[in-house]
Amino acid sequence: MARKLIKYNLMIPGPTPIPTRVLSAMNHDMIGHRGPLFSAVMKEVMESLRWAYETKNDVFVYPSSGTGGMEVAVVNMFSPGDKVIVLNIGAFGGRFVKICKAYGLDVNDVKFERGKAADPEVLKAELKKGPVKAVLMQHNETSTGVLNDVKTLAKVVRDNQPEALIIVDAVSGLMAAPLKTDEWDLDVVVSGSQKAFMTPPGIAAVAISARAWKANAVSKCPKHYWDLALMKEEAPKGHTYTTPPESLIFGLREGLRMLKEEGRENVFARHAANRDLVRAAARGLGLKLLADDSHASPAVTALFPPEGIDAEEVRKLMRDDFGVELAPGQADLKGKIFRIGHLGYVEALDIIGAFAALEVLFKRLGVKTNFGAGVKAAMELL
Numbered sequence: 409m410a411r412k413l414i415k416y417n418l419m420i421p422g423p424t425p426i427p428t429r430v431l432s433a434m435n436h437d438m439i440g441h442r443g444p445l446f447s448a449v450m451k452e453v454m455e456s457l458r459w460a461y462e463t464k465n466d467v468f469v470y471p472s473s474g475t476g477g478m479e480v481a482v483v484n485m486f487s488p489g490d491k492v493i494v495l496n497i498g499a500f501g502g503r504f505v506k507i508c509k510a511y512g513l514d515v516n517d518v519k520f521e522r523g524k525a526a527d528p529e530v531l532k533a534e535l536k537k538g539p540v541k542a543v544l545m546q547h548n549e550t551s552t553g554v555l556n557d558v559k560t561l562a563k564v565v566r567d568n569q570p571e572a573l574i575i576v577d578a579v580s581g582l583m584a585a586p587l588k589t590d591e592w593d594l595d596v597v598v599s600g601s602q603k604a605f606m607t608p609p610g611i612a613a614v615a616i617s618a619r620a621w622k623a624n625a626v627s628k629c630p631k632h633y634w635d636l637a638l639m640k641e642e643a644p645k646g647h648t649y650t651t652p653p654e655s656l657i658f659g660l661r662e663g664l665r666m667l668k669e670e671g672r673e674n675v676f677a678r679h680a681a682n683r684d685l686v687r688a689a690a691r692g693l694g695l696k697l698l699a700d701d702s703h704a705s706p707a708v709t710a711l712f713p714p715e716g717i718d719a720e721e722v723r724k725l726m727r728d729d730f731g732v733e734l735a736p737g738q739a740d741l742k743g744k745i746f747r748i749g750h751l752g753y754v755e756a757l758d759i760i761g762a763f764a765a766l767e768v769l770f771k772r773l774g775v776k777t778n779f780g781a782g783v784k785a786a787m788e789l790l
Contacts, residue, residue, distance in 0.1 A: 413730075413731040414731075415731055416731050416733065417730070417731050417732045417733065417758065417761065417762065418733050418749075419732055419733060419734055419735075419748050419749055419750070419754070419758065419759075419762050420708075420733055420734065420735040420747070420749040421550050421580055421603070421707055421708035421735055421747060421749035421751060422550070422579075422580060422600070422602045422603045422609070422749065422751075422752075423602040423608060423609050424602060424603060424604075424606060424749060424751060424752030424753060424754065425606070425752060425753040425754060425758075426606060426607065426608060426659075426753065427606055427663070427666065427753045429662050429666060430606055430607055430659045430662045430663050430666070431659070432662075433658045433659050433661065433662035434608075434655045434656070434658050434659040434662075436654070436655065436658045438654055439654065441647070441648075441651055441652055441654060442647060446646070446652075446654065446657075447645060447646030447647065448646065449646075449657060449658065449661055450469075450646040450647065450648070450652070450657065451646040452661055453469065453657060453660055453661050453664065454467055454468075454469070454643070454646075456661070456664035456665070456668065457469070457599075457613050457615075457664070458615075459664075459668065459672075460582060460583055460599075460605075460664065460667065461582065461587070461589045461597060461599075461613075461615045462587070462588045462589050462590060462591065463589035463590045463597075463615050464590060465589065465590070465615045465616055465617050465618075466615065466616045466621075466640065466643065467613055467614065467615045467616075468613070468614055468616070468636065468639040468640075468643060468648075469611050469612070469613050469614075469648065469652070469657070469660075470611070470612045470613075470614065470634070470639075470648075471610060471611065471648075471650065471651075471652060471653045471656075472610070472611070472612045473600060473602075473609055473610070473612065474577070474579035474580075474598060474599070474600035474602075474603075474612055475503060475507075475612075476612045476634070477577075477579065477598035477599070477600065477612030477613065477614050478500075478503065478504060478507055478577055478579075478598055479507050479634055480598070480612065480614050480634045480636065481544075481575045481577075481596045481598055481614065482504075482507045482508055482511055482513070482575075482629065483511060483627070483629040483630070483631040483634050483635075484596075484616075484620075484623075484624045484627055484629070484631065484634065484635070484636045485541075485542060485573055485575065485595075485596065485620060485623045485624060485627055486508075486511065486513055486541060486542070486623070486627055486629055487626070487627055487628035487629060488511065488512030488513065488628065488629065489512060489513070489514055490513050490514065490541040490542075491513075491514045491516070491538075491539070491540045491541055492508055492513050492514070492515055492516065492540055492541055492542045492543070492544060493516045493518055493531070493534055493535070493540050493542070493543045493544070494508060494515055494516070494517055494518065494543075494544045494545075495518055495520070495526040495531060495543065495544070495545040495546070495556070495561070496517055496518060496519040496520065497520045497522070497524065497525060497526055497546060497549045497552065497554055497556065498522060498546065498549035498550070498551035498552040498554065498738075498739070499549075499550075499551035499552075499738040499739040500546055500549060500550060500551060500577060500579075501519075501545070501546055501549060502739060504544045504546075504577065505517045508544070511629045511630075512629075516534060516540070518530060518531070518534055522551075522552050522698070522740055522741055523552050523553075523554065523698040523699050523700075523710070524554065524699075524700075524703070525554050525555065525556050525557060525702075525703035526545060526556050526557075526561060528557070528560050528561055528564045531543070531561055531564050531565070532564050532568060535564070535565065535568040535569050535572075536568065539569060539572075540569060540572055541572065541573060541623070542572055542573035542574070542575055542595075542623075543561070543565050543572055543573070543574055543575070544575045544576075544577075545558065545561060545574075545575070545576055545577070546576070546577045546581075547576050547577065547578035547580075547581030547582065547585070547587055547597075548578070548579075548580045548581030548584065548585060548705050548706075548707050548708075549705070550579070550580040550705075550707070550708055551710075551737075551738040551739065551741065551747075552698055552699060552710055552741070553698060553699045553704065553705040553707075553708045553709045553710040553747060554698075554699045554703050554704070554705055555581065555585055555703050555704065555705045555706065555707075556703070557703070558576060558587060558592060558594070559588070559592050562574050562592045562593060562594060563592075566593055571619070573595045573596065573619065573620060573623055574592075574593065574594050574595050574596075575595060575596040575597075575598075576594055576596070576597045576598070577598050578597050578598060578599050579598055579599055579600040579603060579612075580600075580603045580604075580705075580707050580708065580751065581604075581705075581707060582597070582599040582603070582604060582605075583599075583603075583604035583605065583667060583672075583675055583676075584603065584604045584675075584676075584679045584705075584706050584707040584751045584752075585676060585679065585680075585705075585706050585707070586676055589615055589617075593617075594615075594617065595616070595617040595619050595620040595623075596614065596615065596616055596617070596620050597614070597615040598612060598613070598614050599612070599613045599614075600612055600613075601613075601656060601659075601660050601663075603707070603751055603752060604667075604675070604679070604707070604751050604752050605660060605663045605664065605667070605752070606663040606666065606667075606752045606753045607656060607659045607660045607663045608656060608659065610653050610656045611653065611656050611657070611660055614636075616636060624636055624637065633650065635649075676706070678755075679706035679707065679750070679751055680706050681756070682706065682750035682751070682754060682755075682756070682759060683704055683705065683706040683707075683709065683750065684789060685750075685756055685759050685760075685786050685789055685790070686709045686748055686750055686759055686763075686786075687701070687704060687709060688785045688786055688788075688789045689759065689760070689763040689782040689783065689785050689786040690709065690711055690763075690782065691785065692778075692781040692782040692783075692784060692785025692786070693763070693766070693767060693770075693777055693778075693781055693782030693785075694714070694777055694778070694781075695711050695712065695713075695714070695782075696711070696712040697709065697710070697711060697712075698710035698711070698712065698741075698745055706750075706751070707749065707750065707751035708735070708747050708748065708749045708750065708751065709747065709748050709750065710737070710741070710745045710746075710747045711745060711746055711747070711748065712744065712745055713745075713746065714770060714775045714777070717770075717773060717775060718743070719736070719737060719743055719744060719745055719746045720736065720743055720746075722734070722746050722766075722769065723735075723736060723746050725769055725773075726762075726765060726766065726769060729765075729769065730765035730768075730769070732761075732762050732765050732766075734746045734747065734748060734762075735747035735748070735749060748762060756786075756790055759786065760783055760786050760787065763782045763783050763786060764783050766782070767779060767780065767781075767782055767783060
């Protein structure tokens with residue numbers, strides 16, 4: 409008879425585990441969202457988000473998932489027929505393509521092999537073909553576990569088409585890996601509450617540069633809920649255009665306080681260490697990794713199961729037998745890989761525990777591995 413599981417272990421790249429401090433902060437009375445008490449909360453959140461983004465630009469929050477933030481970026485910057493380049497390295501690059509096409513943009517879908525980062529030389533060649541309004545890209549592609557070199561890609565844009573907008577989906581990358589909005593001259597950057605901010609899903613934050621505001625002034629894409637101009641009217645008062653999700657805002661404030669207490673460089677180092685631990689354990693166990701070390705994500709790692717083992721069966725048994733939730737492959741990789749999230753409120757022992765379960769599972773399935781080698785490799789790295 410199977411043992412009844414009493415603990416659920418979330419090891420996916422979002423939503424991520426929530427610290428007790430954040431959960432406690434969310435357990436707060438509702439207050440007037442147009443009054444001074446909530447305005448003070450919102451102003452602190454927006455200032456802390458500027459710290460996270462490393463920007464002096466406007467940062468607004470929307471009650472939505474990260475995809476809503478991506479749509480904010482598109483509808484506020486463009487008009488139907490505008491030419492844009494999307495650097496497509498995975499499912500969320502593909503999502504940018506879908507959003508752009510839904511609003512009638514002329515999209516150059518520059519698709520890269522899954523597991524690879526966007527190549528700056530390919531981008532340079534595309535930019536030389538003619539003027540574009542913008543280049544859209546992922547900071548961290550959640551579906552493949554690949555980190556783009558946004559700094560280099562942004563420089564390629566500025567060197568070849570200086571006035572083109574640079575729009576970055578940093579939903580799973582912000583605060584997991586460096587991203588310097590102002591220093592790298594990025595125009596629109598999107599993040600989400602449910603990743604490294606250690607808060608439940610439901611908030612998208614969007615940073616907007618002066619160049620982006622000029623584009624917004626002539627944008628003809630239809631919008632209302634997503635209209636940045638409506639948000640800009642309310643932001644100086646510490647308000648949002650629509651009713652804000654107060655509980656999530658209280659939680660986000662606490663998550664940002666925790667990150668600031670830890671320190672930006674320490675946060676990045678922790679995520680990099682988690683990445684290295686997962687990759688060391690995977691190699692010790694003989695598992696193939698999708699992404700190369702040169703562009704491996706500090707937020708999530710994509711793994712191929714052993715020969716003859718179905719990735720979805722691995723996920724099912726890890727959940728049923730050990731209470732460990734792993735993420736599936738998406739789009740082209742559905743059923744071919746599984747993913748281990750290691751961002752936000754995740755530490756070394758969470759990762760080692762997940763790999764211990766994975767090793768036991770593979771032994772039960774009759775996979776020939778050096779039993780214990782993955783956990784041993786991780787412990788040695790520690």
